[in-house]
Amino acid sequence: MRRTERGWVAGAWTLLLVVSMAGSAVAGGAAVSTASAAEPTGQTALSESAAPTTGGSLAAANVTGADGDIVRTGSYALTPDRPGSVRVTITYELPDRVGSLRTFLVDDGTVTDTDGFDRVNDTTYDWDESTARPSITLRYNPNETTSKTGPEAAGGQYLFADTGEWALIRQFRTSSRYSYSGSQPGVDRRARTDGPGATGDRIVFLGDVRTVERTQNGQTFRLVVPEAAELSESPESILDSLTNASRSLQVGNRDETVVGFAAPTDRVEWGVRGLATGDAEFWVRDFERLGEPANVWLHEYVHTRQAFRTTSETRWLTEATAQYYAAGLTLEQGRIDFEAFERELARGERSTYDDVVLSSPSTWAANANYVKGALAAGRLDLALREGTSQSATLQRVMRELNEGQQPVTQTAFLEAVEAAGGAEPRATAAELSETSEPLSMWNQRTHSRLFGTVPAQMRYGLPSGADGYRASGPYRNDTLSTPVRLATGERLTVDAVVENTGGEAGAYNATLTVDGRAVASATGQLDAGGERTVPLSHTFDRPGEYTLGVGGETTTVVVEEPAEPTVSGVRVDSERVRAGESVRVTATVRNDAAVPANGTVTFTRDGEPVAERAVALAPGATTELSADIELPTAGERRVGAGSATPVTVTVTTPTDGPAGTSGGSGPGFTAPVAALAAVLALLARRR
Numbered sequence: 001m002r003r004t005e006r007g008w009v010a011g012a013w014t015l016l017l018v019v020s021m022a023g024s025a026v027a028g029g030a031a032v033s034t035a036s037a038a039e040p041t042g043q044t045a046l047s048e049s050a051a052p053t054t055g056g057s058l059a060a061a062n063v064t065g066a067d068g069d070i071v072r073t074g075s076y077a078l079t080p081d082r083p084g085s086v087r088v089t090i091t092y093e094l095p096d097r098v099g100s101l102r103t104f105l106v107d108d109g110t111v112t113d114t115d116g117f118d119r120v121n122d123t124t125y126d127w128d129e130s131t132a133r134p135s136i137t138l139r140y141n142p143n144e145t146t147s148k149t150g151p152e153a154a155g156g157q158y159l160f161a162d163t164g165e166w167a168l169i170r171q172f173r174t175s176s177r178y179s180y181s182g183s184q185p186g187v188d189r190r191a192r193t194d195g196p197g198a199t200g201d202r203i204v205f206l207g208d209v210r211t212v213e214r215t216q217n218g219q220t221f222r223l224v225v226p227e228a229a230e231l232s233e234s235p236e237s238i239l240d241s242l243t244n245a246s247r248s249l250q251v252g253n254r255d256e257t258v259v260g261f262a263a264p265t266d267r268v269e270w271g272v273r274g275l276a277t278g279d280a281e282f283w284v285r286d287f288e289r290l291g292e293p294a295n296v297w298l299h300e301y302v303h304t305r306q307a308f309r310t311t312s313e314t315r316w317l318t319e320a321t322a323q324y325y326a327a328g329l330t331l332e333q334g335r336i337d338f339e340a341f342e343r344e345l346a347r348g349e350r351s352t353y354d355d356v357v358l359s360s361p362s363t364w365a366a367n368a369n370y371v372k373g374a375l376a377a378g379r380l381d382l383a384l385r386e387g388t389s390q391s392a393t394l395q396r397v398m399r400e401l402n403e404g405q406q407p408v409t410q411t412a413f414l415e416a417v418e419a420a421g422g423a424e425p426r427a428t429a430a431e432l433s434e435t436s437e438p439l440s441m442w443n444q445r446t447h448s449r450l451f452g453t454v455p456a457q458m459r460y461g462l463p464s465g466a467d468g469y470r471a472s473g474p475y476r477n478d479t480l481s482t483p484v485r486l487a488t489g490e491r492l493t494v495d496a497v498v499e500n501t502g503g504e505a506g507a508y509n510a511t512l513t514v515d516g517r518a519v520a521s522a523t524g525q526l527d528a529g530g531e532r533t534v535p536l537s538h539t540f541d542r543p544g545e546y547t548l549g550v551g552g553e554t555t556t557v558v559v560e561e562p563a564e565p566t567v568s569g570v571r572v573d574s575e576r577v578r579a580g581e582s583v584r585v586t587a588t589v590r591n592d593a594a595v596p597a598n599g600t601v602t603f604t605r606d607g608e609p610v611a612e613r614a615v616a617l618a619p620g621a622t623t624e625l626s627a628d629i630e631l632p633t634a635g636e637r638r639v640g641a642g643s644a645t646p647v648t649v650t651v652t653t654p655t656d657g658p659a660g661t662s663g664g665s666g667p668g669f670t671a672p673v674a675a676l677a678a679v680l681a682l683l684a685r686r687r
Contacts, residue, residue: 068095069186070178074171077194078206079139083164086142086206087112087194088172091135092127099179101127101134106173109140142169146271151294151323151370154285156269163267166207166228168283171199198224200259202278212236216243220257228264229286238297241290245298245329251398253307255280260297262286276303291335293327293344302326308401313359313410316433320358320373321398324381327374337457337501338444346441348375359410359433375439376432382442383428384421385450396420410434448503456506456528460551461497468495468533475562475596476618482555484548485619486540487562487596495533496550500526512536513549514557563593565615567601567642568622576650582628583649587641589625591617603627603641 071093079085088109094101105111105123116131127134145157160169171191178185191199197206208227212235213220221242223235231238238260246254261283263270274284274296282300290297302322310318324345331341353372357363381394400416401408408416410433418426431437463469469480473490486492496510505527512520520536540546540559548557566589573584591597596618603611611627631637634653640646 068097068183069188070094070098070101070176071188071190072174072176073190073192075192075194076169076171076197076199076204076206078162078164078167080164082139084141084143084162085139086162086167086169087137087139089135089137089194090172090174091133093133094127095185097180097182098185099181100129101176101178103127103136104175104177105138106175107140109138109172111136111138113137138172140172142167144170148272149367151367152272152274152296152299154270154273157271158268159271159275161268161270162206165267166226166264167205168226168261168263168268169204169206170202170277171204198261200261200278200281202281203259203261203283205261212239214239214243217246217254218256219243219246219254221246222257222259224259224261226262226264228266229262230264230266231262232287233290233297237290241295241297241330241333241335242301244333245301245325248329248332249302249305249325249395251305251395251402253305253402255304258301258304260284260300274300276300280304290330293330293336293340294323295326295330295335298329299323299326302329306398306402308398308404309407311407311409312361313433314408314413315361316358316364316369316373317377317401317408317413319369320377321394323370323374324377324394328378332455334455334457334502337459338447339501342441342444345375345378348372348439349441353436354438355436357434357436363436372439375441378441379439380417380425380429380432382446382450383425384417387421387425390450392420392425444503453503455502456500456504456526457502458506458508458526459499459501460508460510460553461499462548462550462553462555463495463497463533468497469493470495473539475598475616478618484555484557485594486557486559487598488541488543488559489539489562490559490596491537491539492548492557493535493537494548494550496522496536497531498524498526498534499531500528503528505530508534510534510536510550512538514538514546516547516549560595562596562598562616563591565589565591565597565599565601565617565642567644570640570644570647572639572647572649574649575647576652577631579634579651579653580630580632582630583639584626584628585639585641585647586624586626587613587644588622589615589617589642590622591619594619601625601642603629603639604646605629605631605639606637607646 073091075089075091077087079087092101103117103125114125114136116128116134117125117136118128120126125136142160142162144159146159147157161167162169176187191204193199193204193206195206196208197204198209198211205224205226210225212223212225221239223238225231225235242258242260258280263283263285265285265287270285273288274282276282282303284296284300288296299322302325306318306321327341327344330336331338348371352366353368355363356365356368356372358368358373358376377394384392384394397416397420400419401413404412414426414429417429466481467479469482469484470493471478471480471486471490472493475487475490484492494512496512498508498510500506505525507523508526509521509523511518519538522534522536526532536550540557543559543561546557546559547554567587568590569588571586577583585603587601587603589601596616598616601613601615602609603613610629613625613627615623615625617623625641629639631649631651634651637649637651638646639649
């Protein structure tokens with residue numbers, strides 16, 4: 001999101017001084033002059049030159065005031081007992097040549113105390129011309145809201161907010177009129193926090209913070225990370241992305257210091273994803289990621305590199321170039337692949353924008369300046385590269401616009417394009433901005449030809465089919481269905497998918513995570529356009545529900561203790577035996593659970609355990625277990641296994657004669673049959 005008035009477009013922001021001579025007025029032999037120092041108006045137009053501070057220290061760097069200037073310091077403090085109210089004390093240090101000072105409160109505030117100022121009315125105060133450090137203390141409500149829609153919009157409404165425990169706010173605005181003798185003093189505006197916090201030129205954060213700093217490419221980047229913020233990216237990664245973008249963007253207007261604030265999201269529903277203000281200052285929600293084409297950190301940084309002012313006809317350029325370069329720089333840094341970049345810009349092809357003329361804001365629909373504008377900026381960049389054998393790009397046009405002193409008219413924009421690339425790119429720029437002609441996105445081959453080969457881009461993902469998940473261990477070695485269910489002690493192997501969607505070969509590092517923690521990884525090389533599966537394994541020792549991830553894809557794994565095996569039936573090899581003999585008991589065991597079964601099957605005689613057999617079964621599997629059970633005494637004996645219904649076996653004594661079976665289930669001998677056998681045996685011996 002970017003401001004659109006000159007007072008808050010990125011670039012040199014100068015103090016407005018309107019000077020009028022006082023005619024023949026003379027003081028001490030010197031002419032007395034008057035001047036007005038009015039802070040600019042607009043959403044985020046605030047004090048000019050204060051460098052960021054922490055822990056309540058006064059800013060000392062990047063101060064434009066000189067010796068003998070008026071120093072105006074705003075000191076900010078939380079009022080925890082009054083959320084939505086911040087205390088600020090505005091103190092002036094006045095050089096001897098200043099004779100009078102009148103201060104006007106631009107923002108709404110309630111004055112609670114003054115020292116050296118006399119009240120003229122609710123918003124106007126005059127210096128008493130004797131107090132060395134006059135001050136005004138007031139309370140004001142820093143909460144600001146918006147109803148912003150579009151790519152930079154968020155689900156809430158706040159632009160600045162005070163929660164009582166912490167506050168992300170803009171500085172309070174005043175304007176001044178003063179008289180002086182001799183040379184005209186400037187006004188040096190500074191800011192500090194009364195307690196923990198940090199300040200920039202426009203923004204103040206009140207609360208515990210840490211500041212991470214890096215200097216590269218002639219710029220110092222300060223990242224302010226509140227204790228209340230929970231960054232989704234490390235501060236080092238954010239600074240890496242910003243400094244790489246600083247190097248790549250050759251558009252001029254590099255501010256000496258860039259300040260970024262991470263906006264906490266635990267207590268506030270912000271109305272935008274990020275907000276740039278002043279020359280080189282912005283805030284971004286703490287959970288915004290670097291690896292997406294709508295990279296808010298880079299979008300807001302690009303705004304700091306836009307010094308040009310626009311007219312109605314060229315207003316689209318502000319958000320269009322920020323959106324285009326945010327995606328392009330993220331692609332260049334290897335944080336997204338070309339497919340994601342292409343998908344982002346191709347949104348400008350939608351029929352929603354068929355009647356949109358970018359140079360005519362009244363025709364805009366569905367945030368056309370962001371969406372169709374970004375694709376138009378890309379098409380213009382493409383035309384410049386193609387028309388000049390890649391010697392000119394859109395960056396050259398932006399550099400030309402940044403160097404201008406006047407607002408950029410449509411004519412000035414087209415002339416800058418022609419100066420960079422000639423008549424043909426100018427005609428393209430005119431068509432892109434002055435007509436409703438539908439736009440189209442280019443392909444990766446064209447991108448590689450004109451923008452340089454897309455670097456290796458590794459995409460990681462989970463298997464698309466169930467055969468990409470395998471379990472191994474004490475119970476089974478088999479493929480699994482999804483969602484995955486395992487027993488404790490099983491090892492899961494996932495065939496992670498690695499794809500190189502870039503234009504060059506490169507190294508991959510496929511990583512398997514469980515609940516966000518890396519548990520296995522594999523590295524290797526993959527050619528451009530190549531794809532392979534990489535097996536990654538992990539053993540689950542404890543029951544629970546886990547989130548398994550590869551790249552940005554996740555699935556659920558449920559781990560349970562092994563199920564109990566079930567005995568579904570029992571049979572015996574003989575239902576009639578002599579006392580002292582054994583019967584073989586066979587149990588049919590199955591596993592009806594969704595996870596493997598592991599346990600022991602107990603064989604019984606008359607309800608008493610007499611043997612055990614261990615068993616492990618995969619889900620849905622069935623097996624048989626046997627045990628020989630001795631039956632020492634005569635009678636009806638019940639033998640069984642597990643919880644299945646026992647089988648009755650008749651046990652005879654030796655004097656009862658040979659044992660037999662019932663039901664024809666076994667070879668029983670009767671007396672006539674035994675006699676016949678004896679006769680046959682005698683005949684055989686005689687023969």
